[in-house]
Amino acid sequence: MGFLSQAWVIARKDIIGELRTRETVLSMLLFGFLVILIFNFGIEPGLREENLVKPGVLWAAFTFAGILGLNRSFIAEKENDCLQGLLLCPVDRSVIYLGKFFGNFIFTLSMGLVVFLFFSVLYNVNLVQVALPLGAILVLTTIGFTAVGTLFSAVSVGLKTRDVILSILLIPVMVPVVLAAAKSSGRVLDGDSLAGAGLWLALLVVYDVIFLTVAIMLFDYAVEE
Amino acid sequence: MTTVSRGSSVEHDTQAAVAGGGSSGGGATTATAVHPTGAERPLWLDVLGVAAIASVLVALYGAIIWAPTEAVMGHVQRIFYFHMPSAWVALGPAFTIVFICSIVYLVKKDLRYDRIAGASAELGVLFTTITLLTGPLWAKPIWGAYWTWDPRLTTTLVLWFIYVAYLMLRSSITEGHRRARLSAVFGIVGWIDVPIVFMSIRWWRTIHPTLVTGEGMNLDSSMQAVLVFALGAISLLYVYLLVVRVRQLDMGSRIDRLRQQSHLR
Numbered sequence: 001m002g003f004l005s006q007a008w009v010i011a012r013k014d015i016i017g018e019l020r021t022r023e024t025v026l027s028m029l030l031f032g033f034l035v036i037l038i039f040n041f042g043i044e045p046g047l048r049e050e051n052l053v054k055p056g057v058l059w060a061a062f063t064f065a066g067i068l069g070l071n072r073s074f075i076a077e078k079e080n081d082c083l084q085g086l087l088l089c090p091v092d093r094s095v096i097y098l099g100k101f102f103g104n105f106i107f108t109l110s111m112g113l114v115v116f117l118f119f120s121v122l123y124n125v126n127l128v129q130v131a132l133p134l135g136a137i138l139v140l141t142t143i144g145f146t147a148v149g150t151l152f153s154a155v156s157v158g159l160k161t162r163d164v165i166l167s168i169l170l171i172p173v174m175v176p177v178v179l180a181a182a183k184s185s186g187r188v189l190d191g192d193s194l195a196g197a198g199l200w201l202a203l204l205v206v207y208d209v210i211f212l213t214v215a216i217m218l219f220d221y222a223v224e225e
Numbered sequence: 226m227t228t229v230s231r232g233s234s235v236e237h238d239t240q241a242a243v244a245g246g247g248s249s250g251g252g253a254t255t256a257t258a259v260h261p262t263g264a265e266r267p268l269w270l271d272v273l274g275v276a277a278i279a280s281v282l283v284a285l286y287g288a289i290i291w292a293p294t295e296a297v298m299g300h301v302q303r304i305f306y307f308h309m310p311s312a313w314v315a316l317g318p319a320f321t322i323v324f325i326c327s328i329v330y331l332v333k334k335d336l337r338y339d340r341i342a343g344a345s346a347e348l349g350v351l352f353t354t355i356t357l358l359t360g361p362l363w364a365k366p367i368w369g370a371y372w373t374w375d376p377r378l379t380t381t382l383v384l385w386f387i388y389v390a391y392l393m394l395r396s397s398i399t400e401g402h403r404r405a406r407l408s409a410v411f412g413i414v415g416w417i418d419v420p421i422v423f424m425s426i427r428w429w430r431t432i433h434p435t436l437v438t439g440e441g442m443n444l445d446s447s448m449q450a451v452l453v454f455a456l457g458a459i460s461l462l463y464v465y466l467l468v469v470r471v472r473q474l475d476m477g478s479r480i481d482r483l484r485q486q487s488h489l490r
Contacts, residue, residue: 148414155407161397168393169411172386173418176425183429203425214417218410221331 003098006091010099015106017076024072025107032065032115036122054189055182058119062141063178065115066108067167070149073104074157083157087223097150097219101212104146104153112138125189133194134185140204141181144211148173151215154222180204270468277465280458287451295448301366306451308359310459311352312381319349319463320388324416327409336478337471339405342412344470346391348463353385376427383422387415401478 018024039057077083086096116134120127127134152169156162181204184197194201288306295302326342329335360378361371372378394411398404 151410151414155394155410158403159394159397161393165390165394165397168390172383172390173414175383176418176421179425179429199428203421203428207421210417210421211414214414218413221406222410224406 003092003095006095007098007102010086010096011102011106014073014100014103018103018107024069025110027072028065028069028107028111029114031068032061032111033118035061035064036115036119040122054119054123054125055186057123058116058185059141059178059182061115061119062112062181063145063171063174065111066142066145066149067170069107069111070104070146070153070170071156071163071166073100073150073153078157083223093220093223094216096223097154097216100154101146101150101215104150105142108146108149109139109142112142130188133188133197136194137181137184137188137197137201137204140201140208141177143208144177144204145174147208147212147215151219151222154219176203177207180207266472270465270472273461273465273468277458277461280454280461284451284455284458287454292448292451293445298367301363304359304363306455307459308356308363309452310456311359312356313456314459314463315349315352315356316381316384318460319345319352320384320416320419322467323349323388323391323412327412327416330405330409331413334402336401336405337475339401339409340474340478341467341471342409343392343395344467344474346388346395346412347470348466350385350388350392352459352463353381353388356381357385374426376423376429379426380419380423383426384419387418391415 036057039060043053043057074083077086087093089096116127116138119125149166149170152166152173156166156169159165180200184194184200184204187197187200188194284306288303292303292306294300322345323342326338326345330338330342360381364373365371391408391411395404395408398407
């Protein structure tokens, strides 16, 4: 089996588990909706129409809901010592990382898509016009977010403070990603083409490449028992 | 000093396990006061400490009394002599040493490098905190606001959060090698993130050029001299505190080891 197909087997296991329990994505989604709802009460009604405010709400919801999902990513592995079994697989550790990353990527992306839909209804955004550029931004953001998030999820899973520590570790490191996502989607909502947000997309791509590489290199140390 | 009290509190343990090994330094030890184990405080460390404290005092004199008052900003400008060196020490050597020692630990698995990384992160957070506290004191009268979302300010704040998170991560793990391994992973990722944070925030602000905050201080020669001296003084203070803290942590781990040995017997 090739490298990627090995990783896919691990991702597939997570996806099947998720399809059976429907725990992670549903709770992420509800939480994302709730963040949008609670922001709504903090923002003046007039401001809600502003394209300056919208991306902030959207990406705050994405970030918080995403962290909720990442928190769960390794908890299931910890139960019944599944992680031990996973680590005993005769594959490279980077394969395990990539598998977990694929799974988290798919969960977070699905959450992001539905949160976008919900958001576009509540904040009066014509999603059809901006679907492609926003989709591209969502994919690039989700890659960077889950690349670091999967690594940190592995770091925090065994700790007694794991629920809190993941947010504290992840949010400051995510500043460039959230900033780039908010700025580029703000441009898109203003009616610019994707090229108008080129600098921010380049930043996202650079971030994704750097941290996917770093995470693959470091994952071995994050799970070593 | 904590090493002394810590050392003496378990003294009978250490004596039971292996001859010597506790602390010396103070009069807190009992009859078997001489421990030929290298745990004594060496002379050079005292010299370093005196030099660091003396040079900070001289820098204080230079900043408050000797340097001329800045024509436009007045006395408040003097805080700059400590603000900038603190920022430099934190953002330069302190966090870079965390990064380097994290990598070296992962390669060599020697806990000493982890202790250096932890001590340097603590000092980095300390000096970043000083930077973040002195900055607004200067900014309020000069810019009219305690805080602006300038790239340098914002990056420093994000940096502070990253290394506070690093220390939180360390404090939530008790077992030595596990703590070293996991915090090294975060220490490496955090440090690589810093230039990206800076770039992204700079683009963010150049796209919205609402705040121009170039400090643009044309320092006269005596001001420059004070600044350079203060930079040296704060760096020296950092080195001294780092050495003291690493020695404390070394001793702490040695005491733990001796304790384990005595329990095993």
